[in-house]
Each structure stands twice: as C-alpha cells, then as structure tokens.
Amino acid sequence: xxxxxxxxxxxxxxxxxxxxxxxxxxxxxxxxxxxxxxxxxxxxxxxxxxxxxxxxxxxxxxxxxxxxxxxxxxxxxxxxxxxxxxxxxxxxxxxxxxxxxxxxxxxxxxxxxxxxxxxxxxxxxxxxxxxxxxxxxxxxxxxxxxxxxxxxxxxxxxxxxxxxxxxxxxxxxxxxxxxxxxxxxxxxxxxxxxxxxxxxxxxxxxxxxxxxxxxxxxxxxxxxxxxxxxxxxxxxxxxxxxxxxxxxxxxxxxxxxxxxxxxxxxxxxxxxxxxxxxxxxxxxxxxxxxxxxxxxxxxxxxxxxxxxxxxxxxxxxxxxxxxxxxxxxxxx
Numbered sequence: 001x002x003x004x005x006x007x008x009x010x011x012x013x014x015x016x017x018x019x020x021x022x023x024x025x026x027x028x029x030x031x032x033x034x035x036x037x038x039x040x041x042x043x044x045x046x047x048x049x050x051x052x053x054x055x056x057x058x059x060x061x062x063x064x065x066x067x068x069x070x071x072x073x074x075x076x077x078x079x080x081x082x083x084x085x086x087x088x089x090x091x092x093x094x095x096x097x098x099x100x101x102x103x104x105x106x107x108x109x110x111x112x113x114x115x116x117x118x119x120x121x122x123x124x125x126x127x128x129x130x131x132x133x134x135x136x137x138x139x140x141x142x143x144x145x146x147x148x149x150x151x152x153x154x155x156x157x158x159x160x161x162x163x164x165x166x167x168x169x170x171x172x173x174x175x176x177x178x179x180x181x182x183x184x185x186x187x188x189x190x191x192x193x194x195x196x197x198x199x200x201x202x203x204x205x206x207x208x209x210x211x212x213x214x215x216x217x218x219x220x221x222x223x224x225x226x227x228x229x230x231x232x233x234x235x236x237x238x239x240x241x242x243x244x245x246x247x248x249x250x251x252x253x254x255x256x257x258x259x260x261x262x263x264x265x266x267x268x269x270x271x272x273x274x275x276x277x278x279x280x281x282x283x284x285x286x287x288x289x290x291x292x293x294x295x296x297x298x299x300x301x302x303x304x305x306x307x308x309x310x311x312x313x314x315x316x317x318x319x320x321x322x323x324x325x326x327x328x329x330x331x332x
Contacts, residue, residue, distance in 0.1 A: 001014070001052075018044060019048050023233050030060060031160040037068045040073065041072060041190070042086075044140035049081065069159050070093045071157075073188070075175065081140050093146055095148050095149075104144045122322075124294075153166060153167060167220070169221065171201060178192055186230065187240065189229050190232045191231070193247070197234060223241070224240065251304070258273060267325075269323060315328050
C-alpha cells in the first residue's frame with residue numbers, strides 16, 4: 001500500500017507489513033525526483049516484506065538502478081533487511097559506519113553471543129537465552145557484504161533533487177541517523193521519535209550510557225523546525241517537541257519505577273526487576289511474554305539500571321557471575 005505524504009518534493013510511504021511482529025509494519029519512504037529517487041529503509045529480509053516493498057516501488061515506477069539510492073537509518077533488520085536488493089543492482093547505499101560495522105561484526109554470531117552472555121550475567125536463565133534463537137532481528141537480518149557510502153552527523157546529501165541533512169541521533173542504536181529537509185521542514189525520524197509507541201532503548205556493548213545518549217539526542221532535535229515528522233513505524237505528526245516531552249516523561253517514570261522496585265526487592269538482578277515493571281503487553285503476565293518481548297523488556301530495564309548506576313542512585317555487586325542491584329543509601 002502506498003500513500004503520498006508530501007508534494008514538492010513528492011514523498012511517498014510504502015507500508016511494509018512485518019508478519020508476527022508487534023511493530024505491525026515499517027514505513028519505507030520514497031522521495032521521487034525528476035532525475036533520481038531515494039528510498040529510506042526496507043523491511044525484513046523475508047518474502048512478505050520483499051513483495052510489499054517491490055510492489056510499492058513498481059506502482060511508483062521506480063526501478064532499482066544507479067539513479068535510485070537507499071538510505072538505511074539504522075542497523076535493525078526491519079529497516080535494513082532488504083539492502084541486498086538494492087546493492088545487487090548498483091544502487092548507492094548510505095549508512096552510518098558504526099551501525100554498518102555492527103552488521104559486519106554480527107555475521108559470525110559474536111555480537112549476539114556477547115549480548116547473550118551479558119543477559120545471563122543479569123539473571124536471564126540459560127533456557128530463556130536459547131529461546132532467542134528465533135528472534136526476528138537475527139533470523140531476517142541482511143547479508144552485510146554490501147558497499148556502503150558512510151554518512152556522519154551534519155553531512156549534506158543531494159539526492160532525488162533534494163538537499164538532505166544527516167542528523168546522528170544515537171540511543172535506539174549507536175549509529176541511528178535521521179534525515180531532514182531544511183527548506184520543507186520535513187523530518188524523517190526513523191525510530192528515534194515514534195508517536196504511537198515508545199522507541200525501545202537497549203544496552204549496547206560498544207555504546208555506554210544508551211539511555212543518557214538517547215535523551216541527549218532527543219534534546220538535540222527538540223527545537224528543529226518541523227512541519228511534518230515521518231517516523232519509521234505507525235503514524236507521524238506535524239511537530240516533535242510535544243512528543244519528545246512525552247517520551248522524556250516516560251523515561252522519568254521508568255527510572256522512578258526501578259528505584260521503587262530496587263527498594264522493594266533489594267539485591268535483585270535485572271531479570272528479577274523486569275517482570276515487575278509496567279509493560280504495554282495487553283494484560284499479559286511476564287511468563288506469557290513472547291521470547292523476543294522478554295529480550296526487549298530486559299534490555300530496556302538494563303538501560304535504565306545503567307543510567308541509575310552511572311548517576312549514583314543504584315550500586316552493582318557481582319556475585320558468582322551474576323549482577324545484583326541495590327539503592328545507594330545516603331547518610332542523614
């Protein structure tokens with residue numbers, strides 16, 4: 001399904017359904033220019049996503065060749081999975097080098113193994129770790145052997161007849177980049193800012209203080225003049241400042257909740273704390289969470305715990321290879 005979301009330049013949204021995924025669908029955006037085109041993000045590397053994306057491009061009469069470029073906002077497979085389609089036909093591919101390198105490093109499974117070992121130290125049982133082998137982010141990720149044009153914060157790209165500004169907003173991933181059309185005040189927010197759901201913030205072994213970096217990235221773009229915000233999932237909006245304030249308040253509540261739970265359940269692991277957190281899972285109990293959602297929930301819990309440890313609110317003690325957390329008691 002395609003929808004025109006802006007005129008002059010002509011910007012279209014291709015809805016790429018994500019089967020069996022709570023995100024429901026990806027917004028793949030296309031800027032259709034007179035002498036070239038730009039596609040932003042792709043969907044998973046699976047037949048259903050390929051069919052939806054290719055059908056949308058065909059309806060727009062866009063061929064995958066050198067005058068069509070692809071911008072990958074970040075490494076997650078629902079955004080990068082079909083990059084091979086474009087690379088194979090000579091389309092230039094743009095991506096931040098940090099996220100590109102993560103894809104390369106993930107090929108042999110070492111990055112997943114590092115994450116699994118970390119989660120085990122945070123209390124996730126080995127049996128739960130094994131259930132993650134079906135994680136869609138792992139199953140439907142792209143072949144990382146594609147040439148990339150690296151982009152960095154502040155780069156100006158002239159693609160599809162448009163001047164686009166690259167804004168590096170680490171947090172959701174280390175290398176996530178948004179695109180901004182200054183003249184039109186159109187902002188492609190990817191998963192940095194979502195309007196119907198809250199972006200998931202995980203811990204990363206090669207990016208410390210993920211939540212701190214994310215909150216800083218939100219403030220970095222808060223005053224950006226925006227007439228139209230186009231997110232990676234669900235619907236967009238006409239401004240971002242109000243939504244940013246809501247997201248910041250959400251994380252403030254998360255931090256306060258973890259402090260409360262750390263007081264109720266002293267010396268807990270992150271995996272002990274996570275089931276007591278408030279999650280939007282339609283009334284499901286922790287034991288009924290799908291494996292992938294447990295993974296995301298523990299990762300988000302850890303990102304907030306890391307923030308509280310860094311700010312001296314929680315302390316961490318490792319015992320028998322497992323980390324335990326307590327409130328830091330202040331003398332009165």
